Amino acid sequence: MDITAKDITHKDGHKDSHRTYSIRQLSKEFDVTARALRFYEDKGLISPERKGQTRLYSARDRARLQLILRGKRLGFSLIEIHEILDLYTPKDHGASQMKATLVKYRKQIETLKRQREDIDAAIQDMVDGCAWLEGQISTVEQQNANEHKA
Amino acid sequence: MDITAKDITHKDGHKDSHRTYSIRQLSKEFDVTARALRFYEDKGLISPERKGQTRLYSARDRARLQLILRGKRLGFSLIEIHEILDLYTPKDHGASQMKATLVKYRKQIETLKRQREDIDAAIQDMVDGCAWLEGQISTVEQQNANEHKA
DNA sequence: AAATAGCTTTACGTTTACGTCAATGTAAAC
DNA sequence: GTTTACATTGACGTAAACGTAAAGCTATTT
Known part of the structure; x- marks a missing residue:
C-alpha cells in the first residue's frame, strides 16, 4: 500500500486537483x-511541498514538470525554461510591470515562430530526400x- | 587584402560554387x-580542405554548417546532427541499404513533427497568456x- | 527485531560543447 | 626586418545536466 500518494479518483471532481504524487510516480509517469x-x-x-522530509508533488507541480519537459524537447536550457515558467506564473503587478x-x-512567441520555421524547413528537406530516395529505389528495382x- | 578567401562574384555563375571561405569568414557570417x-x-x-595547414571551406561545407546550426537551434546534440547530416549525404548503396x-x-520526419506539435502548443500558450495579460492591463488602466x- | 522498500542529503564523477590560454607558423604591411 | 594579423595544434578549464554511489532516516512486511 501507498499512503504518501493516494489514488483518489473520487466522484468529487475537484478533488483531482488536490491529488499528490510521490517522486517515483512522477518520474515513472514522465x-x-x-x-x-x-x-x-x-x-x-x-x-x-514536504510531508516531513519527503516531497509531495501537487497537480500544479505536475503541470510545471510537463512544461519543463516540453522546454527540454524544444532544446531550451533549464535557465531559459525557468524564465518561461515565470511567464506561466501569474504575478499581480502594476500596469508597467x-x-x-x-x-x-x-x-518568446517570436523565438518559437523562428524555431517553427526551422522545423518546417527541416521537415521539407526530409520529405524531399524521402521522395528522391523512393524514386531511386524503384529505379533500381526496375533494373x-x-x-x-534477360 | 585577402588571398586565401577570394571574393569571386564572377559573371561565370557556377564559379560561385567554387568559392572558398576562411575560418574567420564563416565564423563571422554565422x-x-x-x-x-x-x-x-x-x-x-x-x-x-587544406591549403597547407589552413582550412578552406567550400560552399558545401558552408551548407553543412547551416544545417549544423539549424540542428542546434532545434536542440539536437552534435551526435544527432551528425546522423542527420548523414541523411543529407547521398550514398549510392544497394536497394536494401x-x-x-x-x-x-x-x-526523423516523425521526430520533427512531434517537435512541431510541442512548438505549436507552446505558441498557443504564449498567445493565450498574452491576450489575458492585455485584458488585465486594459482593466487596470480603466480603473x-x-x-x-473621482 | 530484522529485512525490505522508498525517501532523504551530500558529494564526487561524467558527458557535451565549447572557452581560453600558450606556443608556434606564415604571410602581408610598414 | 620586424611588427601585425590571422592561421595552426595542443592542453587545460568550465558550465550545464544530470549519473552514481554512500550513508542515513522511516515505515511496512515477515
Missing part, C-alpha cells in the same frame, strides 16, 4: 529519474527486374 | 567562433482612469 526532479527543484523550477511581461511574451528477364 | 568550427570538424561534422535509409528519413475622475 520517464525521468528522481535525481532529475530533485535537480529541477534545486534550480528553482519546481517546489513541491505587466507591460514588461507582455514584451517577454511576445519575444533488377529487367536483368532477371 | 556568428560562431573559430573554435566551434574546429570542434565540429573534430567531431566529423565538416571536413574542409537505401530502404534502411528511408526508414531513418521517416523516423486608474476612473480613480482619476
